[in-house]
Amino acid sequence: MNTGADTITVDRLTRRFGDFVAVDDLSFGVHQGEIFGFLGANGAGKSTTIRMLCGLLLPTSGTATVGGVDVRRDPEGVKRRIGYMSQKFSLYEQLTVDENIRFFAGIYGLSRAKFEERHRFVIEMAGLEGRGRSLTRDLPGGVRQRLALGCAILHEPPIVFLDEPTGGVDPLSRRRFWRLIDTLSAQGVTVLVTTHYMDEAEHCHRIAIMHAGRLAALGTTSELKGLFRGRSIVEIDTGNPVMAMRVLQDAPAVEKTSVFGTAVHAVLRHGDDDLAELRQRLTAAGLTVGAIAPVEPSLEDVFLDVMDRRAS
Amino acid sequence: MRKALAVGRKEFRQIARDGRTLSVLLVVPVLFLLLFGYALNWDIHHVKMAVNDQDRSPESRALVQAFVRSTYFDLVGEVSDRGIGALMDAGTVRAVLVIPDGTARRLHGGEPAPIQVLIDGDDANTATTVQGYVQSLLETQSAKYRLQAYPRAGRPPVRVEPRVWYNPELRSVLFLVPGLIAYIAMLTAVISTALSVVREKERGTMEQVRMAPLGALSYVTGKSIPYLIVSLVSSFGIVVAAMWLFDLPMRGSWLVLLLTLTLFLLGALGLGLFVSTISDSQQVAFQIAALASFMPTLLLSGFIFPIASMPVWLQATTYLVPARYFLVALRGIVLKGTGPAVFWPDLLALALFATAVIGLAAVRLRREWA
Incomplete structure (x- = not known):
């Protein structure tokens, strides 16, 4: 899977819009066949980065190569080597499934023989056997999403960019979609994906967390969770998480808190030796306290932690 | 070129499937002709x-x-x-x-x-x-x-015997129909082209297409050809309908008519493309396109108000209105049966307008494209 060769290299990439620095001095590399996740709030610079890597937007400074091609010097060459799909699943809704596939095959310049083969592949991948004449707008979201992915990889690109590809799709379809991505990766296709969903990020081989245009953290899931080494996280079950957070924030042992479902996660400054004290504080405030137990940091804990430290 | 063809084929299918666009392009023109043809009548009897x-x-x-x-x-x-x-x-x-x-x-x-x-x-x-x-x-x-x-x-020494050529009964409809053709063709071509591009921007399909190794030129060519063909069909429809309903004579060559219409429509398509590059929503595009096409065509082309009776500064602006040249050529073909030997300067002006506006649109689109 990881052959060690970087198919995407980003070196000090910067993009300004007037005074606003959308992407600030970004550097990283993506290996061939890797699923590389981009995590960050809206406006963190994920989409701007992708647009530069796709050759749609010129960098203000810095360089990037995609599939060995410089995005600044040969954007058309980049476009031939990549597939792109956005959260809009941008297909033509008044056209049928077949007509959409034919159109994208046309603008990618597929030969007739190749077209037959890829057409079959996309129909099969999207689970659209026998529905080639259906109008695209009548398809359910999950199917449309798979068809959009199929159209984006008709020309068998070695690199695929997915910009929030699973927005507004049900969990079952999301799971099926990620199986497709895993398959692509196993075939050696490099996938760069942005997402808001933490469970999706866990699918990625490596994750880059972006904040305000800068790279805030980069690593595998377990490497990122290692950021918590020396501190620990406890999950506290109470009837009233909002009230509990207020009480916990006053405790000297607690660095910060966040709501996690109906429970509260508290990051402790040191080990987990102050649990009894926490329970005492909460009970004193009139809360009924259930279990207090140390937990593994989730990716969401990591993300919030990185954001917090960046903000301060 | 094969890629432009793929874009064109897709656009044709979209037009054919979208009843609204198709009716705007084919039905509305004839409706306009009926409405204006019967309402815009300056002949006063009874x-x-x-x-x-x-x-x-x-x-x-x-x-x-x-x-x-x-x-x-x-x-x-x-x-x-x-x-x-x-x-x-x-x-x-x-x-x-x-x-x-x-x-x-x-x-x-x-x-x-x-x-x-x-x-x-x-x-x-x-x-x-x-x-x-x-x-x-x-x-x-x-x-x-x-x-x-x-x-x-005896009889008075000087007697005037006026004889009006080309339109002996001075029927105003013969004067108006060429203007109507210009007006309707301009309106539909500019608006439909502008909307079709901006719609792709709004829905995100434009971004998807830009990610493909497809030049702005192929995209524009593929996008324009279907509209050119549909607009030509609709313009010929107006001419034929006017011949049938209003006894419009067709004294000139159909081939010259085709050439003149094509030059005029190319300019209209270019204008539509240009409008699409300066607007981000269909609403804005519609307003700009309507304003840019129908106001000048209606007011400054000589369609209704004679250019010769305008103040000089306004006369000067009419040189920028393609319908002005188109009307001269069209009235020549339809009413007088003259050919390019007479109105070649107007054809040249139409060609210049089309080149300029398409060039402008291409420059703007290319800047947006990559």
Whole structure:
């Protein structure tokens, strides 16, 4: 899977819009066949980065190569080597499934023989056997999403960019979609994906967390969770998480808190030796306290932690 | 080029499947033709007229008969001195013919016989036309009387015999239909092209297409050709409908008509593309496209208001309106049967406009594209 060769290299990439620095001095590399996740709030610079890597937007400074091609010097060459799909699943809704596939095959310049083969592949991948004449707008979201992915990889690109590809799709379809991505990766296709969903990020081989245009953290899931080494996280079950957070924030042992479902996660400054004290504080405030137990940091804990430290 | 073809094929399918676009392109033009063709008619017949005949002589009756026979006037009835005001106020009549007492006597005595015609001036256009009718009717009549009174004087030495070429009956519809064709073709071509590009921006398909190794030029070519063909079909539809409904003569060559229409429509498509590069939503695109196409075409092309009677600075701006040239060429082909030998400068101007506006759109689109 990881052959060690970087198919995407980003070196000090910067993009300004007037005074606003959308992407600030970004550097990283993506290996061939890797699923590389981009995590960050809206406006963190994920989409701007992708647009530069796709050759749609010129960098203000810095360089990037995609599939060995410089995005600044040969954007058309980049476009031939990549597939792109956005959260809009941008297909033509008044056209049928077949007509959409034919159109994208046309603008990618597929030969007739190749077209037959890829057409079959996309129909099969999207689970659209026998529905080639259906109008695209009548398809359910999950199917449309798979068809959009199929159209984006008709020309068998070695690199695929997915910009929030699973927005507004049900969990079952999301799971099926990620199986497709895993398959692509196993075939050696490099996938760069942005997402808001933490469970999706866990699918990625490596994750880059972006904040305000800068790279805030980069690593595998377990490497990122290692950021918590020396501190620990406890999950506290109470009837009233909002009230509990207020009480916990006053405790000297607690660095910060966040709501996690109906429970509260508290990051402790040191080990987990102050649990009894926490329970005492909460009970004193009139809360009924259930279990207090140390937990593994989730990716969401990591993300919030990185954001917090960046903000301060 | 194969890629442009793929874009064109896709666009054709979209047009064919989208009933709204198709009806805008094909049905609305003919509807416009019907509406404007029948409503925009400056020929005035059957003006309602009352008579206040104080003379009651064979001569006065002959005068009234002359008015009625002309078919320009319909006699509503007699009216007394006092009733005139009420009749005009109510709009029952637009004109009143007043023949003073003693008119017959004056005519026979060789004296000047004043006749009064009161015209409702609330619609200045109609009033002017009615005034013209009255004058020419009365002139004809007095020429007759002069001949009776001075038989030896013979006919007047100078006599005007006007003969109007190309449109002998001076039917305004023949003058208006070419303008309508320009107006309708411009409106539909500009708006539909602009909307089709902006729609792709709004839905995100434009971004998807930009990610493909497809140049802006292929995209624009593929996008324009279907609209050019559909607009051509619709323009020919208007011409044929006008021939059938309004007896529009088609005296020139169909091939020259095709060439002229193509040049004009290319400019319109270019304008539509340009509008699409400066607007981000269909709403904005529609407004700009409508304003940029229909205002100048309606007001500054010579379609309704003659360019020669505009102030000089306004005349200068009409040189930027493609419909101005198109109208000269079209009226030449349709009404006069002339060819490019006569109106080549206008064809050249159309070609220049198309080149300039397509170039401008391409530059802007390319900047947006990558």
